[in-house]
Amino acid sequence: xxxxxxxxxxxxxxxxxxxxxxxxxxxxxxxxxxxxxxxxxxxxxxxxxxxxxxxxxxxxxxxxxxxxxxxxxxxxxxxxxxxxxxxxxxxxxxxxxxxxxxxxxxxxxxxxxxxxxxxxxxxxxxxxxxxxxxxxxxxxxxxxxxxxxxxxxxxxxxxxxxxxxxxxxxxxxxxxxxxxxxxxxxxxxxxxxxxxxxxxxxxxxxxxxxxxxxxxxxxxxxxxxxxxxxxxxxxxxxxxxxxxxxxxxxxxxxxxxxxxxxxxxxxxxxxxxxxxxxxxxxxxxxxx
Amino acid sequence: xxxxxxxxxxxxxxxxxxxxxxxxxxxxxxxxxxxxxxxxxxxxxxxxxxxxxxxxxxxxxxxxxxxxxxxxxxxxxxxxxxxxxxxxxxxxxxxxxxxxxxxxxxxxxxxxxxxxxxxxxxxxxxxxxxxxxxxxxxxxxxxxxxxxxxxxxxxxxxxxxxxxxxxxxxxxxxxxxxxxxxxxxxxxxxxxxxxxxxxxxxxxxxxxxxxxxxxxxxxxxxxxxxxxxxxxxxxxxxxxxxxxxxxxxxxxxxxxxxxxxxxxxxxxxxxxxxxxxxxxxxxxxxxxxxxxxxxxxxxxxxxxxxxxxxxxxxxxxxxxxxxxxxxxxxxxxxxxxxxxxxxxxxxxxxxxxxxxxxxxxxxxxxxxxxxxxxxxxxxxxxxxxxxxxxxxxxxxxxxxxxxxxxxx
Numbered sequence: 001x002x003x004x005x006x007x008x009x010x011x012x013x014x015x016x017x018x019x020x021x022x023x024x025x026x027x028x029x030x031x032x033x034x035x036x037x038x039x040x041x042x043x044x045x046x047x048x049x050x051x052x053x054x055x056x057x058x059x060x061x062x063x064x065x066x067x068x069x070x071x072x073x074x075x076x077x078x079x080x081x082x083x084x085x086x087x088x089x090x091x092x093x094x095x096x097x098x099x100x101x102x103x104x105x106x107x108x109x110x111x112x113x114x115x116x117x118x119x120x121x122x123x124x125x126x127x128x129x130x131x132x133x134x135x136x137x138x139x140x141x142x143x144x145x146x147x148x149x150x151x152x153x154x155x156x157x158x159x160x161x162x163x164x165x166x167x168x169x170x171x172x173x174x175x176x177x178x179x180x181x182x183x184x185x186x187x188x189x190x191x192x193x194x195x196x197x198x199x200x201x202x203x204x205x206x207x208x209x210x211x212x213x214x215x216x217x218x219x220x221x222x223x224x225x226x227x228x229x230x231x232x233x234x235x236x237x238x239x240x241x242x243x244x245x246x247x248x249x250x251x252x253x254x255x256x257x258x259x260x261x262x263x264x265x266x267x268x269x270x271x272x273x274x275x276x277x278x279x280x281x282x283x284x285x286x287x288x
Numbered sequence: 289x290x291x292x293x294x295x296x297x298x299x300x301x302x303x304x305x306x307x308x309x310x311x312x313x314x315x316x317x318x319x320x321x322x323x324x325x326x327x328x329x330x331x332x333x334x335x336x337x338x339x340x341x342x343x344x345x346x347x348x349x350x351x352x353x354x355x356x357x358x359x360x361x362x363x364x365x366x367x368x369x370x371x372x373x374x375x376x377x378x379x380x381x382x383x384x385x386x387x388x389x390x391x392x393x394x395x396x397x398x399x400x401x402x403x404x405x406x407x408x409x410x411x412x413x414x415x416x417x418x419x420x421x422x423x424x425x426x427x428x429x430x431x432x433x434x435x436x437x438x439x440x441x442x443x444x445x446x447x448x449x450x451x452x453x454x455x456x457x458x459x460x461x462x463x464x465x466x467x468x469x470x471x472x473x474x475x476x477x478x479x480x481x482x483x484x485x486x487x488x489x490x491x492x493x494x495x496x497x498x499x500x501x502x503x504x505x506x507x508x509x510x511x512x513x514x515x516x517x518x519x520x521x522x523x524x525x526x527x528x529x530x531x532x533x534x535x536x537x538x539x540x541x542x543x544x545x546x547x548x549x550x551x552x553x554x555x556x557x558x559x560x561x562x563x564x565x566x567x568x569x570x571x572x573x574x575x576x577x578x579x580x581x582x583x584x585x586x587x588x589x590x591x592x593x594x595x596x597x598x599x600x601x602x603x604x605x606x607x608x609x610x611x612x613x614x615x616x617x618x619x620x621x622x623x624x625x626x627x628x629x630x631x632x633x634x635x636x637x638x639x640x641x642x643x644x645x646x647x648x649x650x651x652x653x654x655x656x657x658x659x660x661x662x663x664x665x666x667x668x669x670x671x672x673x674x675x676x677x678x679x680x681x682x683x684x685x686x687x688x689x690x691x692x693x694x695x696x
Contacts, residue, residue, distance in 0.1 A: 003512070007505055014501040115333070117525050119557040126538045136536050208501055209529045210557065218499035253505045258496050259468055 002132040007250045013139045013208070015246020016146040020201035021219055022226035022238035023153065024194040030170040030233030031190045032087070034094040038078060039198055039223060040216030041105040046071040046199025047206035047215060048109055051118050060122060064145060064203050071199020072192045074105065079191040087187075102217065110213045117210040142204045149200045150239060153193060157235060162189050170233060222262075225269050231282025241280060244268075321364045322615060324349065324608070325384035325393040327405065332372025334397040340601040341395045341419075342367050343590040344583070348608035348645075351586070355646040358615035359622060363608070366390055372397065374404035381405045385412045391624060392611060395419065395604040399471060406430045413624055417607040419600050421446070423474050426671035435628060437672040439603035439663055441571040443471050443521070447478020448696045449569055449678040450519050450544050454479075455486060456694070457567075459542070463492040463515035465506065465530065467522050475521030475546060491515050496526070503530045507537065517542040522549050528557045535562045544569060547681070552688065560686035568688055572679035573602040574664050578643035579609075583662035599663065606661035610635050613648045613659055635659050636667045 021039055028036040049070030054063030078101050086094045127134040157163040162185070168176040169186050177183065202216055209215065226245055230237025245265045253261050272280065326345040329338035349363045357363065366388040370377035377396065384390045385408060392415035396402045399422035406425065409416040410433050419440040424430055426442065441449075454462050462483065464476035473495060480490050492513035496506045507530065510518060518534075518541050520527060527549040534541070535558075543550075547570025555563045574580050575596065583605045587595035595602060611627075613634040618626045633639075634648065639656035642648040651657045659666055664676035678694045 003508055006508065010502050010504040017501050116553065117528065117557065119528065121557075124532055124535050124559060124562050127536050134537060138536075205501055210525050212525060215499075219501075250505050254509065258494060258506050258509075261500075262497055 011247030011250035015243035019239040019242020021223035034091040038102040040220040042198035043202030043216035046202035071195040075195020231279030237281030325390035329372040330369040358612035360620040443474030444478035451482035459517040472521035571676040579662040602663040
């Protein structure tokens with residue numbers, strides 16, 4: 001029983017990383033209407049910025065803040081230099097451009113930091129035992145960081161005027177426009193949010209694993225799966241779907257084996273989409 | 289240039305026809321030479337080794353030519369960089385084969401690179417001598433023509449060495465964890481076969497997928513079998529994550545890990561406490577041999593450091609030496625097939641043991657020879673594979689130090 005609970009905990013923390021990446025994907029999709037393939041590499045940016053600033057300052061918290069900052073800056077740059085100019089074109093143009101942005105970010109990181117792995121150098125500690133369940137301090141930190149990020153994002157989305165405008169644009173762009181909502185400011189806020197969320201996800205992933213130029217790109221497919229499962233464009237759905245996929249993967253592996261772990265996530269995705277084509281939380285009104 | 293007058297066209301045509309004639313020219317000049325392509329990882333992940341590997345090809349060729357050449361021919365080297373990437377390696381190999389008309393490609397490193405280059409050398413009916421571990425390079429289709437020779441240990445041999453170490457250290461309940469690719473599974477399957485041959489059992493086997501945010505469920509499965517040692521077929525990044533999560537479970541096992549994963553970078557990433565007692569296994573050169581002394585002198589001259597630092601440079605040194613001995617044994621104007629037929633004859637027993645080209649050339653006049661190399665005793669089996677020795681290092685207080693050598 002204890003081992004089962006441990007598997008669930010592992011699934012939740014892995015799922016939170018994927019869920020945050022999916023949240024960033026879904027924010028961009030809901031408002032800018034394209035799947036941002038640079039999401040993973042914006043995670044990598046956050047992780048590298050955090051590793052560097054933590055090495056300089058010695059503080060992990062400062063690293064998280066610096067990582068988030070770097071993610072925001074890179075996302076805004078991508079918006080201003082690339083995506084804003086393509087906004088009038090078909091969404092597929094932006095999708096292709098985002099693959100290009102992903103390559104540029106990854107190559108730049110590879111040139112600047114090399115391909116050797118980096119680590120945060122957090123102290124490796126023995127676990128706490130709570131009712132015979134092993135709990136890792138790092139997992140607790142991941143959960144707290146994720147919860148704080150989600151709180152900030154949802155407060156902005158649901159409790160501020162700019163958040164209301166973002167949701168308005170996501171719901172109906174032309175209606176929002178005739179109501180006097182400037183798409184420019186909404187876009188800037190959205191990219192800043194998406195970049196920050198990506199970066200925090202990247203820092204969490206880097207703290208759990210190792211930091212390398214390919215780390216974010218490798219997470220893109222699971223993040224896409226969670227985005228679709230949650231209902232494209234639905235922020236709560238993305239996070240819930242990420243956690244769901246993580247937990248299902250972990251608790252099923254004793255039965256199906258580890259080589260099918262990744263395939264299993266897509267099997268769950270398939271099943272859900274057969275029953276609910278719009279995803280768990282999506283509305284069935286087509287592209288959102 | 290926007291226009292293209294008749295004169296320019298004529299010049300270009302004249303230049304092109306001269307180029308077309310050029311291969312004939314080199315062939316006419318090249319009757320007395322044997323052309324070697326030095327295709328090494330000068331940049332990329334193999335960068336720490338590639339420069340030395342290439343310099344040792346050049347140095348060994350100089351030694352052969354100084355001894356009057358092989359089979360009446362001088363050797364000539366054309367050097368290229370693989371960048372440790374299959375795409376770049378294929379382009380460079382094409383250039384070596386089609387433009388330089390090399391008759392052997394020497395010193396490719398990393399299995400992905402060798403597997404990409406071997407179809408080209410096979411099509412051209414020339415040698416490929418490489419330093420890669422993938423079992424697929426032994427048999428067909430990669431080595432269908434028998435022109436591929438491996439100077440590095442196979443992943444299967446690594447597995448056998450792991451089994452020897454397990455027995456020697458007195459482990460009773462080993463479990464394995466393998467990265468899901470040919471190299472990772474090759475290591476742990478090789479271990480399982482050798483270990484079961486000794487009448488033992490592997491208590492748990494896990495094959496894991498790369499790039500996961502956590503390997504805890506994989507670890508949980510392995511640890512549930514209560515192993516006393518975990519044998520890995522892994523790389524640096526996944527080993528870092530797995531060992532960190534293992535330490536966080538609070539368990540106490542020993543680990544046997546291939547040297548390319550259990551290296552100073554791993555210790556730096558995890559710290560002394562986690563890595564204490566890790567066993568790191570890598571193939572080592574034939575360090576006590578006379579051939580190694582000759583190679584070491586050449587390496588020190590070219591690289592200003594000990595030849596012990598680059599096991600792969602000892603391999604490329606041996607490639608040139610053994611190829612030249614086969615050329616000498618095959619006699620003047622022998623074609624590739626005739627040289628290939630002599631390769632095992634000069635490298636394997638029976639025959640007088642020799643340690644260098646000049647000595648071997650002399651001894652060939654009297655009868656059969658057996659070249660004992662700098663990288664290993666260099667006896668090729670039916671697949672063109674050699675059996676090097678393995679160095680076993682233990683991590684203590686953050687330092688790797690070699691404790692003993694295992695022969696398989």
